[in-house]
Amino acid sequence: MRSDPVQPERLAGTGPVQPEAGAVAPAMSGAYISVREVSKVYGRGRDRVEAVHRASFDVPKGQFVAILGPSGCGKSTLLMMCAGLEHVSSGRIAIGPRTVDGPSRDIGIMFQDPTLLPWKTALQNVLFPIHIMGLRKAEHAERAGDLLRLVGLAGFEDKKPHQLSGGMRQRVAICRALISDPDILLMDEPFSALDAISRDEMNVLLLDIWQRYSKTGLFVTHSIREAVLLADRVLVMRRRPAAVVEDIMIPFERPRRPELGDTREFVELCAMLRRHIESQT
Amino acid sequence: MNAIGSILPAAVPREATRLHDVLHGAAGWLRRIAVAVLPSVLILVLWEAAVRWEVVSPDRMPAPSAVWGILASHRQILLAQSIPTAVDTVLSFGLAVVCGLGLGILIASFERFRLAVYPYVILFQLIPKVAVAPLFLVWFGIGMQSRVAFAMFVAFFPVLVSTIAGLTGASPSAMRLARSLRASRSQLLFQIQMPYAIPHLFVGAKVAATMAVLGIVIAEFVTAQSGLGYIIMFGASVGQTALVFAAVALLCGIGLALYCAVALAEVAARRWHGGFPAASG
Ligand SMILES: Nc1ncnc2c1ncn2[C@@H]1O[C@H](COP(=O)(O)OP(=O)(O)O)[C@@H](O)[C@H]1O
Numbered sequence: 414m415r416s417d418p419v420q421p422e423r424l425a426g427t428g429p430v431q432p433e434a435g436a437v438a439p440a441m442s443g444a445y446i447s448v449r450e451v452s453k454v455y456g457r458g459r460d461r462v463e464a465v466h467r468a469s470f471d472v473p474k475g476q477f478v479a480i481l482g483p484s485g486c487g488k489s490t491l492l493m494m495c496a497g498l499e500h501v502s503s504g505r506i507a508i509g510p511r512t513v514d515g516p517s518r519d520i521g522i523m524f525q526d527p528t529l530l531p532w533k534t535a536l537q538n539v540l541f542p543i544h545i546m547g548l549r550k551a552e553h554a555e556r557a558g559d560l561l562r563l564v565g566l567a568g569f570e571d572k573k574p575h576q577l578s579g580g581m582r583q584r585v586a587i588c589r590a591l592i593s594d595p596d597i598l599l600m601d602e603p604f605s606a607l608d609a610i611s612r613d614e615m616n617v618l619l620l621d622i623w624q625r626y627s628k629t630g631l632f633v634t635h636s637i638r639e640a641v642l643l644a645d646r647v648l649v650m651r652r653r654p655a656a657v658v659e660d661i662m663i664p665f666e667r668p669r670r671p672e673l674g675d676t677r678e679f680v681e682l683c684a685m686l687r688r689h690i691e692s693q694t
Numbered sequence: 695m696n697a698i699g700s701i702l703p704a705a706v707p708r709e710a711t712r713l714h715d716v717l718h719g720a721a722g723w724l725r726r727i728a729v730a731v732l733p734s735v736l737i738l739v740l741w742e743a744a745v746r747w748e749v750v751s752p753d754r755m756p757a758p759s760a761v762w763g764i765l766a767s768h769r770q771i772l773l774a775q776s777i778p779t780a781v782d783t784v785l786s787f788g789l790a791v792v793c794g795l796g797l798g799i800l801i802a803s804f805e806r807f808r809l810a811v812y813p814y815v816i817l818f819q820l821i822p823k824v825a826v827a828p829l830f831l832v833w834f835g836i837g838m839q840s841r842v843a844f845a846m847f848v849a850f851f852p853v854l855v856s857t858i859a860g861l862t863g864a865s866p867s868a869m870r871l872a873r874s875l876r877a878s879r880s881q882l883l884f885q886i887q888m889p890y891a892i893p894h895l896f897v898g899a900k901v902a903a904t905m906a907v908l909g910i911v912i913a914e915f916v917t918a919q920s921g922l923g924y925i926i927m928f929g930a931s932v933g934q935t936a937l938v939f940a941a942v943a944l945l946c947g948i949g950l951a952l953y954c955a956v957a958l959a960e961v962a963a964r965r966w967h968g969g970f971p972a973a974s975g
């Protein structure tokens with residue numbers, strides 16, 4: 414499906430972090446996203462739920478972190494707090510020097526459902542952030558077209574969401590998250606609604622995108638394989654109390670290929686992670 | 695393309711298929727129209743027969759042919775009275791849509807406004823509207839203003855309710871996406887809420903179209919000055935039932951024309967929108 418490769422220079426846009434194509438091992442020192450003793454309580458009295466309990470971790474610039482855990486353990490809540498879409502009940506989240514107290518345009522988000530606007534074409538959906546930010550659409554239309562080509566949607570620019578498959582819609586959502594060239598990409602189980610084959614394709618695509626753009630990323634998933642394949646580091650969360658209980662580095666070199674998933678080291682790492690998770694519950 | 699065209703056997707050559715499609719499509723439409731028209735033809739025939747064989751007295755129930763005769767012989771005066779009725783109906787429908795939409799936007803956008811105003815709007819709606827029709831005459835005089843104001847009062851509520859339902863029912867995930875991009879309140883309204891509200895708005899507008907006709911006829915009864923409503927009052931008072939039926943037929947025509955105009959607009963909106971629920975009749 415992939416068509417001609419796109420020039421990374423042109424796609425790079427105007428954002429501050431611009432590593433060269435194929436750059437390896439971005440600087441892994443210092444906290445870029447800093448989560449300190451963050452808790453989140455929903456409701457009160459008998460309805461009180463502590464969705465996140467005193468989570469603390471740092472993410473250096475350029476690192477891709479997977480947040481892994483069973484459903485209902487507070488992964489989405491944690492991510493939405495990082496996005497500034499939910500308030501923290503206590504603790505502090507900072508991005509660079511700035512405390513997060515609302516949404517930021519330096520962050521691109523992907524939700525579990527692609528959230529495309531049904532009356533807009535694929536291209537218009539990709540340009541939606543540009544439209545909202547009041548930037549010149551003409552200047553970004555070319556970049557939007559390049560991104561769509563990169564994710565294998567050349568020729569689908571003028572299709573409406575209802576004319577696209579689930580996987581194609583989520584590809585459009587990736588392009589939309591990347592269009593304004595944000596420093597940070599937050600992804601909340603973006604592929605969990607897809608069938609296994611589309612999901613594998615999306616994982617390959619995401620590896621490829623990471624290789625090109627080296628964003629800082631938080632990726633929520635409940636798939637151990639997906640976490641190990643994609644991430645530099647895996648944070649394991651558990652329920653009751655909903656806390657971060659493991660912090661594991663994933664040693665595999667980049668660029669990674671999907672065949673990595675068939676190697677013994679990979680399978681063993683996954684098994685080790687599974688044992689960790691089971692011992693926690 | 696309709697269902698009949700699409701279930702043709704796959705073996706038919708291409709050009710032949712296209713011709714087949716067109717013919718089958720036309721045949722399908724004709725059949726549907728025939729099915730819709732048949733009951734009214736049947737009723738008209740039975741009705742005519744009942745009057746001819748004096749099952750019912752022609753003074754109480756004029757035969758369709760007699761009504762047609764009146765329509766033909768009183769063409770001039772009926773047309774002259776139809777025009778103000780049609781103009782008033784369209785005007786009050788337009789005002790109902792504008793006011794219902796405007797008030798709905800205010801109520802859906804501002805919590806305080808909703809708390810302060812909405813209960814009274816609902817209370818106002820609980821008044822039996824016919825009972826206050828004479829008041830409109832006192833307030834707005836005997837002319838067109840009082841009729842249009844009354845019909846608008848009768849017709850605007852469905853638009854208001856559907857506007858509020860549509861605006862508050864916009865996809866929560868699309869709203870969250872827009873908030874993550876720091877969309878302003880007016881961007882939320884015009885980029886997300888209004889487009890999501892469009893299917894609901896057409897439901898309200900269709901009800902309003904029928905209510906506007908009703909409101910104008912009642913107002914014409916009360917002001918007893920001109921219009922088809924006035925003709926009906928006059929015809930009934932002098933025992934001219936055929937004239938009453940002729941006026942009712944013309945009223946139906948006006949109502950149908952307005953309804954069809956709304957339905958056509960809905961078809962256009964549906965084509966643009968892509969996210970309409972199933973047809974709403
Ligand atoms: N808006 C909310 N109001 C009340 N409780 C919530 C809300 N959102 C999430 N929760 C609760 O918080 C817990 C964690 O939810 P969530 O962060 O969605 O978990 P995950 O994404 O890991 O499945 C769950 O018990 C859920 O019921």
Ligand SMILES: [Mg+2]
Nearest residue numbers: 488489490602
């Ligand atoms: Mg979740």
